Structure formats: structure tokens, C-alpha cells
Amino acid sequence: MQQVDTLILHSLIVTMDPAGTIIEDGGLAITGTSITAVGSSEVLEQQFQADQTIDAGGGILMPGLINAHVHSGDLLFRGLVPDIELEPWLEQLWVAEGEYVTPENMLLAVQTAMLEMIRGGITTALDMFWYPDIYASAAEKLPFRLITGPVYLTLGGQENNAGQARLEAARAFLDMYRGSELIRPCLMPHGTYTVAPDDLLETWQLAEEYDALLHIHLSETRTEVATVEERYGRRPPAHLDSLGMLSPRTILAHGVHLEQEEIELLTERGASLVHCPVSNLKLASGIAPVPALLETGVPVLLGTDGPASSNDLDLWIVLRFAATLHKAVSGDPVFLPAEQALRMVTSTAAEALGIGHLVGSLEPGKRADVILIDTKKPHLTPLYNVYSHLVYAAGRGDIETVLINGRIVLEKGKFTTIDEAGIIAEVHELGKNIAAFMAAQKTGSRQRTQ
Numbered sequence: 001m002q003q004v005d006t007l008i009l010h011s012l013i014v015t016m017d018p019a020g021t022i023i024e025d026g027g028l029a030i031t032g033t034s035i036t037a038v039g040s041s042e043v044l045e046q047q048f049q050a051d052q053t054i055d056a057g058g059g060i061l062m063p064g065l066i067n068a069h070v071h072s073g074d075l076l077f078r079g080l081v082p083d084i085e086l087e088p089w090l091e092q093l094w095v096a097e098g099e100y101v102t103p104e105n106m107l108l109a110v111q112t113a114m115l116e117m118i119r120g121g122i123t124t125a126l127d128m129f130w131y132p133d134i135y136a137s138a139a140e141k142l143p144f145r146l147i148t149g150p151v152y153l154t155l156g157g158q159e160n161n162a163g164q165a166r167l168e169a170a171r172a173f174l175d176m177y178r179g180s181e182l183i184r185p186c187l188m189p190h191g192t193y194t195v196a197p198d199d200l201l202e203t204w205q206l207a208e209e210y211d212a213l214l215h216i217h218l219s220e221t222r223t224e225v226a227t228v229e230e231r232y233g234r235r236p237p238a239h240l241d242s243l244g245m246l247s248p249r250t251i252l253a254h255g256v257h258l259e260q261e262e263i264e265l266l267t268e269r270g271a272s273l274v275h276c277p278v279s280n281l282k283l284a285s286g287i288a289p290v291p292a293l294l295e296t297g298v299p300v301l302l303g304t305d306g307p308a309s310s311n312d313l314d315l316w317i318v319l320r321f322a323a324t325l326h327k328a329v330s331g332d333p334v335f336l337p338a339e340q341a342l343r344m345v346t347s348t349a350a351e352a353l354g355i356g357h358l359v360g361s362l363e364p365g366k367r368a369d370v371i372l373i374d375t376k377k378p379h380l381t382p383l384y385n386v387y388s389h390l391v392y393a394a395g396r397g398d399i400e401t402v403l404i405n406g407r408i409v410l411e412k413g414k415f416t417t418i419d420e421a422g423i424i425a426e427v428h429e430l431g432k433n434i435a436a437f438m439a440a441q442k443t444g445s446r447q448r449t450q
């Protein structure tokens with residue numbers, strides 16, 4: 001008998017491997033951070049003995065989900081500015097951010113966001129916000145797998161360190177997390193309308209030097225496209241391309257307003273696009289041309305966007321929107337089958353983010369980022385096609401147990417490494433202060449205009 005740390009037995013395994021292998025009454029053997037074996041429970045029980053054994057009780061075992069676009073720090077401002085357009089929404093949000101984005105508050109925000117994401121079966125996030133070092137150390141402690149890094153916003157940022165100081169801070173972060181097990185450093189210029197060309201180029205040079213991803217908003221609204229066109233004489237994709245910034249290391253968020261030739265350009269350059277349908281619908285930004293993107297060959301990932309814009313970090317809802325919205329828009333019920341949709345938050349996402357060798361599927365040698373879904377629920381009964389269940393019926397309330405990097409983080413609905421109730425209480429208190437500050441701002445601006 002081979003000794004392993006953890007055995008998970010008696011589950012329906014949806015591996016998301018290239019062949020789409022599904023194993024009934026299957027399990028996993030886990031040693032340290034990684035998967036040692038995937039197979040039938042009977043065979044695993046004969047081959048391995050473990051320090052701890054989890055009986056999955058027939059639940060679905062699958063790779064943890066990848067949220068490819070989020071701004072965790074904005075969690076403090078969830079629901080603060082409802083139901084308005086993106087640009088005035090951003091203006092109000094930036095007032096609140098200017099006052100409350102501090103290292104201490106960001107720690108609370110990112111911890112709460114990670115709690116929310118883990119409860120929702122997300123084990124990896126591409127997260128754009130200030131103070132990436134605070135994000136990274138919180139993620140390492142939890143643990144949680146995070147792709148994050150220096151944010152660039154030429155209009156001024158909360159860290160207030162433009163120029164040489166910003167470059168040094170960026171290098172320090174990239175040096176510190178190069179080779180980290182859980183943190184993958186990347187460059188995060190906010191957008192082509194919010195970052196000057198020189199600053200964009202600085203992020204690109206760093207991305208190339210450190211062999212890192214570059215994540216940027218692209219063509220989210222008509223106003224953004226018009227602004228960039230007026231300023232530089234080119235639409236956002238051509239503007240980025242003129243700076244040499246479209247490549248397989250480029251991960252674009254949104255891409256709502258793309259023309260066919262722009263989609264072809266993205267394909268030629270090998271860039272990937274993160275579709276955020278729930279955020280785009282709520283802010284009335286539009287509907288991204290996902291059928292054309294997939295047909296032309298652009299890898300499409302899914303993201304919740306930040307909790308200030310799309311209000312929750314529920315990737316299951318995003319997945320269901322992505323899998324249904326484009327069927328309705330194209331009039332084609334066959335478009336984007338459930339398995340392919342599910343790959344957008346697992347294997348396809350992992351490949352596009354350069355971590356396909358680590359996560360995105362359950363295979364021997366990969367890191368054990370695993371979620372267990374309780375299927376003893378009325379809405380998951382009966383079960384004929386597991387992909388259909390996962391995309392059209394399952395939700396974050398069904399997540400029972402989560403392992404990240406081989407470690408049990410959520411066990412039967414309870415966090416094992418972090419004080420969830422304490423953090424939630426602190427954020428509620430902070431929220432009262434933020435509400436009072438915003439109310440005072442409104443009174444102040446009314447007085448000024450009178």
C-alpha cells in the first residue's frame with residue numbers, strides 16, 4: 001500500500017481532461033500539494049492508505065473554477081452606486097476608493113472576496129486592484145491561487161506612486177513572487193483610455209522581461225472606444241497593437257464592442273478574452289460577440305468582474321449566462337454546449353492563463369485544486385448529464401468542500417484556516433463608515449452647487 005495524505009472516495013469525477021473523462025464512483029489520491037492518482041474508488045482503496053479520507057457521498061468532484069476577471073478590493077463598495085452608466089459609476093466609485101482604499105481595508109476586502117469565491121467553488125482568480133502585495137500574502141496564507149500584480153492608472157492611483165517609485169514597486173512585486181507556488185505575478189494596466197501610451201509600454205516591457213501575463217480592460221463601452229479613437233486615431237485593439245501589446249500573454253477583459261477585423265487581429269496575435277456577461281448586462285455595456293470570437297479562434301474565459309459593478313462573485317451565474325445568452329442572441333440552441341462552456345472556467349482558462357500544467361483539470365501530477373458538489377438536492381435530481389447539471393442547474397450553494405493546493409480550505413461548509421465570522425463582522429462595521437462618508441459627500445456637493 002502506498003501512503004498518501006488524502007483520499008477522496010465515492011464521487012462522480014468530472015476530470016475536465018482533454019478526453020473529457022468522467023468516472024463513476026471515483027476518487028482522488030493526494031500527496032502534498034498534488035494529485036497522485038485519479039481512478040475508481042475500488043482501485044484507489046486497494047492501492048493507497050491515507051492520513052485522512054473524505055467520503056464524497058456520491059457528490060460531483062471537479063477542478064476548482066477560475067475567475068478570470070475580478071477586482072476584489074471593490075468588495076467594500078458592493079451595492080454602493082446602483083443602476084447607473086459605467087463612466088459616472090466609475091467617478092462615484094473612485095471618490096469612495098480615494099478615501100477607503102488603504103492597506104488595512106484592502107486586506108479585509110480581499111479576504112472577504114476570497115471567502116466568497118471559495119464558497120462559490122472558485123480556487124483561482126485573476127484579480128486587478130491596488131496593493132497586490134497585500135492580496136498575495138493573504139492568498140498565500142489562506143491558501144488561494146492568485147494571479148495579480150502592479151496596477152497602472154495614469155489618472156492617479158490610490159498608491160500614489162507614479163514614475164520611478166511605481167516602477168520600483170512593480171519590480172519589487174515581480175521579483176518577490178517570481179517562482180511562487182500560489183501567486184503568479186502579472187502586469188495590470190487598467191485600460192487604453194485610463195493609461196497613457198508611455199505607461200502602457202512600461203507595463204509591456206516588464207511583462208516581457210518577467211515572462212508575465214498582462215491583463216487590461218478592452219472595448220467595454222462605446223464611450224471608451226470613442227474616447228480612444230478621438231485621442232489616438234485608433235480604436236482600442238489597434239491602439240494596443242500599435243504599441244506591440246497584443247500577444248498570447250495578453251488577457252483582455254470584456255471586449256464588448258469588437259468588429260470582425262479586430263477579432264481576427266486578436267486571433268492572429270494569440271490574445272485571450274475574458275467575457276463578463278453579468279457585469280456587461282447590469283451596466284448596459286452590451287453583449288460581447290462570443291460566437292464570432294470562438295469561431296475565429298480567440299480563447300474565451302469567464303469573469304465575474306468586481307463586486308462594485310456586478311455585485312457578487314458568483315461564477316456559476318456568469319457561466320449560465322454565457323451558455324444561454326448567446327444561444328438566444330444567435331438563435332442557435334446548439335451553440336456553446338455545456339461541456340465547452342464549463343471548460344471556459346476550468347481547462348480553457350488554465351491554458352490561456354499559462355497555468356494549464358498546474359490546474360484546470362483533475363489529472364495525476366497537477367495541483368489538487370478540487371471542489372466537491374453536494375448532489376443530494378432537489379434541483380440536482382435526477383442526474384442524466386453531469387455537464388448539463390453543472391451549467392444549467394448547479395450553483396454556489398451546492399459547494400460542500402474545497403481543497404486548494406492539496407489543503408482542505410472549506411470542509412462541509414466550514415472554513416478551516418480563517419475566521420470567516422470575524423472578517424464579515426469587521427466589513428459590516430467598515431461599511432457603516434463608508435455609507436456615512438458617501439452621504440456626507442452628497443450633502444457637501446449639493447451645498448456647493450446651491
Ligand SMILES: [Zn+2]
Pocket residue numbers: 069070071217253305306
Ligand atoms: Zn473590470
